[in-house]
Amino acid sequence: MTFIEIATNISTILIGLSLLLIFFRIAAGPSIEDRVVAIDLLTSNAIAFIAVYSIQSKTTTFLDVGLILALIAFLGTVAFAFYLERRTKR
Numbered sequence: 114m115t116f117i118e119i120a121t122n123i124s125t126i127l128i129g130l131s132l133l134l135i136f137f138r139i140a141a142g143p144s145i146e147d148r149v150v151a152i153d154l155l156t157s158n159a160i161a162f163i164a165v166y167s168i169q170s171k172t173t174t175f176l177d178v179g180l181i182l183a184l185i186a187f188l189g190t191v192a193f194a195f196y197l198e199r200r201t202k203r
Contacts, residue, residue, distance in 0.1 A: 117168065124165045131158055149193045156186035 135158060138151040163179040 121169045128162050153190045
């Protein structure tokens with residue numbers, strides 16, 4: 114096994130463990146703000162998983178999916194922040 118294979122295998126395991134912790138935070142988050150941050154972190158980890166999978170499969174076709182997911186996640190986070198700001202002003 115090469116160093117890249119070992120690193121991508123370890124990265125996949127660590128990303129999977131972090132996804133479990135993020136799902137716990139989404140389910141048990143005490144406030145809506147915590148859940149929004151957890152969802153944003155979930156999309157960041159999904160992008161990391163896509164990048165690691167792209168390295169493992171030695172193809173760059175999935176990197177476009179990661180880029181699109183990053184843009185959608187950014188817009189979603191901005192929309193949630195706008196909604197939460199408007200909700201607290203009333």
